[in-house]
Amino acid sequence: MRRRQLMRLTTAAMLGASTLPRRATAAADADVIVIGAGISGLYTASLLKEQGAKVRVLEAKSHVGGRLLSLRKLDGAPEAGGDSILGGYGRVRDVAVKLGLKLIDYEQRRSREKPEIAIGGQVIPRTAWPTHPLNLLPTDGKQEFPGRRYFEKVVDQHNPLASASDWFEPASKAYDESVYAFLRRHGWSDGAIAQNYETNIGRGTSAHDCSILTWFFRRAWDKVQTDIENVALKVSGGNQSLPEAMAAKLGDAVLLNRPVVGVRTSNTGAEVHCQDGSSYNAKFLVCAAPIGPLRSIRFDPALPPAVAKAIRLVPTMMITKVFLSARKPFWEADGLSPAMWTDTFAGEIGALRQAEDNDRVTGLIMRIRGFTSQRLDTLSEQEAGALVISEYQKLRPAAKGLLEVVGYKSWAKDPYARGTWVEWAPGQIHEFLPELVKPAGRIHFAGEHASLANRGMEAAMEAGERAAIEIMDRL
Numbered sequence: 001m002r003r004r005q006l007m008r009l010t011t012a013a014m015l016g017a018s019t020l021p022r023r024a025t026a027a028a029d030a031d032v033i034v035i036g037a038g039i040s041g042l043y044t045a046s047l048l049k050e051q052g053a054k055v056r057v058l059e060a061k062s063h064v065g066g067r068l069l070s071l072r073k074l075d076g077a078p079e080a081g082g083d084s085i086l087g088g089y090g091r092v093r094d095v096a097v098k099l100g101l102k103l104i105d106y107e108q109r110r111s112r113e114k115p116e117i118a119i120g121g122q123v124i125p126r127t128a129w130p131t132h133p134l135n136l137l138p139t140d141g142k143q144e145f146p147g148r149r150y151f152e153k154v155v156d157q158h159n160p161l162a163s164a165s166d167w168f169e170p171a172s173k174a175y176d177e178s179v180y181a182f183l184r185r186h187g188w189s190d191g192a193i194a195q196n197y198e199t200n201i202g203r204g205t206s207a208h209d210c211s212i213l214t215w216f217f218r219r220a221w222d223k224v225q226t227d228i229e230n231v232a233l234k235v236s237g238g239n240q241s242l243p244e245a246m247a248a249k250l251g252d253a254v255l256l257n258r259p260v261v262g263v264r265t266s267n268t269g270a271e272v273h274c275q276d277g278s279s280y281n282a283k284f285l286v287c288a289a290p291i292g293p294l295r296s297i298r299f300d301p302a303l304p305p306a307v308a309k310a311i312r313l314v315p316t317m318m319i320t321k322v323f324l325s326a327r328k329p330f331w332e333a334d335g336l337s338p339a340m341w342t343d344t345f346a347g348e349i350g351a352l353r354q355a356e357d358n359d360r361v362t363g364l365i366m367r368i369r370g371f372t373s374q375r376l377d378t379l380s381e382q383e384a385g386a387l388v389i390s391e392y393q394k395l396r397p398a399a400k401g402l403l404e405v406v407g408y409k410s411w412a413k414d415p416y417a418r419g420t421w422v423e424w425a426p427g428q429i430h431e432f433l434p435e436l437v438k439p440a441g442r443i444h445f446a447g448e449h450a451s452l453a454n455r456g457m458e459a460a461m462e463a464g465e466r467a468a469i470e471i472m473d474r475l
């Protein structure tokens, strides 16, 4: 064996079998490769393309949109993923308008339901709730609807942030404690917390693993949204039409069915390896995959320790959505609202009004969150559907035999999402967020989790814009 060959073999053995394969050619396929065709990655690619850069987007799935997923087979295309485009979503609204998409306001429909309260296996009339023995709300909140509505009022009352952007100021570190510690300090019992924070939980899996600072930010940010315009917009035909239109403009720069499994970077560029054995070169790379799936990508050299630690540790919210159709409007028979707040596996049940006519209920949606979602996710789709229907029917005998599962989506089970959005645990925001918005050599980070000033879709685009600007400066 020649000496050079031997050296190559020895080096390969030392690096181990899982080392990324070397690519034969060093020529760059593109100026920038973007991993992930959600709205964040697509926005980065669009902005860079507008500036004359050659871009390539690698998407794991057979469709674009990621956490924007519209169930188009169902009446009115309800959203399995991202739902509402709020007043202050400047980037999202601007891109939608420029692409000729129509936005419909659903705000009026959202607020018209008066959900029933179902706790401990019984439906409790609203009039009986304030004095009901199962009402565990703190004394001054007994009149409130169970769940996070009263919690949000308490957050607003004690929110120390003068503006939403203050959440990221060093001084705000002092407020970064668990929701549990915050509520206990404000007199909530363990029972009140379990019933009115952790049931149908808004953020995290328990009051212990969610930072109250994220709520201070969220409530201040929510106010900005409604102050700008009190709307809850949705793209006509489904929100997924937005990433689809963005991808269409990028043309063949977007490659589907390309799960990225490995990334190698050097001083001159990045080499990206996909599961199907294909590989691509570029001068720069943007990681716009969600934080969970980044765990399954091998980086060579390894990412900076703080970034690698964040990818490993930062939790994401778990939500499973089950969509039902009803053969008859059974709520007219039992006189109750189809919408219910329950402490069962059926979670929070909402009435969908997706048709032009606001009065028509087009179906039911069950939102199952946190640990309940995790437990439901141990079942198959069919078993989960049967369980949530049986839980709902126990409370609503009039619905018996009339319900059918027509849609199901577990976001935690989706290997290319691994949850719905980033959910900072106490102490993580200031430790990790500055690292996640910083380039690591030739790698730049986008995606909803890498945003400083927004939430949801607007956060995804904000992070995508930042990554594009960083790269434009370097190209």
Ligand SMILES: Cc1cc2nc3c(=O)[nH]c(=O)nc-3n(C[C@H](O)[C@H](O)[C@H](O)COP(=O)(O)OP(=O)(O)OC[C@H]3O[C@@H](n4cnc5c(N)ncnc54)[C@H](O)[C@@H]3O)c2cc1C
Binding pocket: 035, 036, 037, 038, 039, 040, 041, 058, 059, 060, 061, 064, 065, 066, 067, 068, 080, 081, 082, 083, 084, 085, 258, 259, 260, 261, 288, 289, 290, 293, 294, 297, 319, 411, 415, 416, 417, 419, 420, 421, 446, 447, 448, 449, 455, 456, 457, 458, 459, 460
């Ligand atoms: C149930 C639910 C409700 C929501 N409600 C709202 C709401 O009402 N309002 C709001 O503003 N936001 C909401 N959101 C959040 C919003 O949908 C997201 O913030 C936004 O869509 C994220 O965009 P993104 O581009 O950062 O990530 P994604 O949309 O997740 O895109 C990332 C892409 O990367 C791909 N990918 C992952 N791993 C790899 C890999 N290894 N190789 C190649 N590609 C990969 C994925 O397939 C995906 O297409 C909700 C989300 C969910 C799930």
